Amino acid sequence: MSSTNFLHLPHQQLRRRKIFGGIKPAPHKAASLRSRIMPMPLPPQLILPINQYHGTNSSPLVKVGDAVLKYQALTEKLDHTGAALHAPTSGRITAICSAPIAGHPGNAALCIHLQCDGDDNSLELQPCLNHDQLTGFEVLRKIDAAGIVGMGGAGFPTAHKLRLAIEHGTELLIINAAECEPYISTDEALLRERAREVVIGAELLRTACHAPRCIIAIEEDKPAAIAALRSALAHSPIELMLLHSTYPTGGEKQIVQAVTGLEVPVGQYPLNLGILVHNAGTAYAVYQAVAEGKPSISRIITLTGRALQTPKNFEALIGTPAAFLLKLCGVQEQHHLTTVMGGSLMGLQLAHTEVPVTKTTNCLIAATVEDFPQPEPELACIRCGFCAEVCPARLLPQQLYSFARTHNHTQLQSYGLDDCIECGACAYVCPSNIPLVQYYVAAKQDLRTLSVAREQSEHWQTRFQFHQYRTKQEKDSARERRIPTALFPVELLPTDSSPITSVQFSRQLAQQEIADAVARANAKRISRLATDTQMPQHPAKDKE
């Protein structure tokens, strides 16, 4: 794709904009920011999902019983949507089997179980001292080898995103440090303590995607992180932009709007505008991968919630069970109501805490009743429109809700259900306590199921009609064999061979086939081969 419709982002004076809608929930970040980012003692066992991101495609390189060293590659990616996984510490592989992971209850995935030996023996790393002289391609290769995925939550493989960005041509790289969701403080802690590394990571990302311009975007209510960034950026061409602190500014589409004022067109990505968005945590992982030669084996994760005695940010190894981290922070079981993975607005409740931390886990909230009080019962929607005021996609959640309840799929699509980013702002403000996001998620699932069902029913309908046609055809040919003198006047049958649509399968097709078959049969009969009736082609093939 060419860059003809780009908007000269490199030379434009940019100022922060407001996103559509948005809410200002209480941040709840101070508790976990009281201490510095802490290293973590080794857990007895690590559980490493082979596919860290639901779309990825990797296969294991090790087998049960293997001894592995820290940083050793455990999986290789099978295609560009995959990302390599490395051993976070040394130990022995005890099992490669399905284990529960975060998400909906019953979610399970193939995981490598690594019994830690406690020695932390590692492969030798190869730091790169002159990282500022690397070419874009070299940086990209190192990122790819390190198995970095987006640390913001979606977990898209960073190397693949960069490759796409190079294909599209990138004019602006945005480092997303907005971190607008309550409770999560990983980026703020990271920037406060390691701003220099993040800036180097941003430089490396900029080199890799050849972007002429880079902006680090952060919400204005994080003064310590901003001060650290300012000093780290003193001699850097990278710019800093302070955004309004509104949830969900940190969403990819929203941060593009907040920084440039542009909207990502429907069905497209920021790449189509010449914009690449990466998370600050990703930039830090890139720094580690390129400058220190370290694969992505750990990430910073916020442990917070009133059930913890000492909330803090950990540099946690990938695969650490959530329960181990909670115990390190002194979880008080008697007050512990529920554990949420993610922030308080988009996070998911964990069915149990044995699930592992993955490369995309940014926060664990051990909540008490005070954190998340039992919601009031759901009341009727009074169409107050509060939800529409806060929707960052400018949808009408109240209308979507009524269509979702009545399963009105046409209207759901026409009112933009597919544009819903499930940020939860609508349900946050709903005075009737309606779990709107759950309705939308269910409706989206319904629409997907329906479209699959529609495809399948078309397929089977075609098959059935073909079966009917074939049976009839066999009967006909049998009858013809009984009356060998009855020759069909071939020239009277339709011979028109116009393309046939799936909708009118079909008599037309059948007649066509019959005509052909009859012609063949006649020809054969004439050549005294009447017993050798041929089967026609499968109609589905003819359809193409």
Place this chain on the structure above:
Amino acid sequence: MAMRYLAGPQQHASIATNQIMLQVVYACAPGVAIATWYFGFGILLNILLASLFAVAFEALALHLRGLSPAPQLQDNSVLVTAVLFALTIPPGSPWWLVGSGIGFAVLIAKHAFGGLGQNPFNPAMCGYLVLLLAFPLDMTTWHVPNAQLLDGQSFTPFSWNGLRQSLLASFPFLIGSESTLAPYIDGLALATPLIEFKMAGTSAIFTALDTNAAVLGRAAGTGWELMNIGYLMGGLYLLYRRIISWHIPVSIIVTVSAISALLYAPHSFAIYGTPYLHLLGSATMLGAFFIATDPVSAATTTRGKLVYGLLIGCSIYSIRVWGSYLDSVAIAVLFGNFCAPLLDHLCRPRIYGHRKSRRLSAMQEQDR
């Protein structure tokens, strides 16, 4: 409830539907207090009666629909309906009038359509209009605030005597000796200053209005004026609490003021009335802030709300000036209710990332 935590926000903003409804009731207080001062206890009796009937009918409707009454009664929406209905009917209306009106509002206009959130029309206004059609005389018979006009007897509404008279008006069966009280109630049609404007353009009240005289006197006109200011205050409180958005009330008030200012001519006020009369001598403020903003039956899109207010403002003025009803807020609001779904459909905001109007893109999708 456990399901509740699995997805979507674990955190919630504080205001709840039942609190919203209560705030609306509270916001009526200044207007109601002023109305009580001028028109006596009848208005409070109306509110009390209407609320009792409303809660009873709501419980009945919920029972008939096979729902458990407790959570739905707690949403307080029926109280708002009752209060708004009570404010529109004449003070000191008999109990059967109040009961039948609110009964229609709750049972038919609200629950027959599916209950809270499903009713296409404002229930309070439906109840009012049904009564207006069925009992036109009762619905236009108002207490006289200061009834020296009548044969020599003085009548102060805000007194024990006033309370007694109001009670008798509401429950005529209480006392046999109602004969001495009847003249104050019956046969005296005095709705709003608008009726004066309509039937006797040069009456004293109207002149007082036109010359801004006697603001604090207990004349009917000034009562209405202060009462409207009370509702305006309540409306501003609702705006401040962000319970209603500014679009509908501002749109209605601007429309009514603009049309009445355009058509106002100093010497023909008997025909069109002054902007002052239209805004403060009628039910405009109550309608703009409390009735038209009922979220269930109003438009919900931003632009839709503005057009909705514009339509209501135009019809309020037109019905008053060229129509044959005295005040027109109820009819205008119902008219707006009719238009609301269409307005919402036409005024959908452009979704993030969509360039063209949705209809176009939907058509293109169908083509694909």
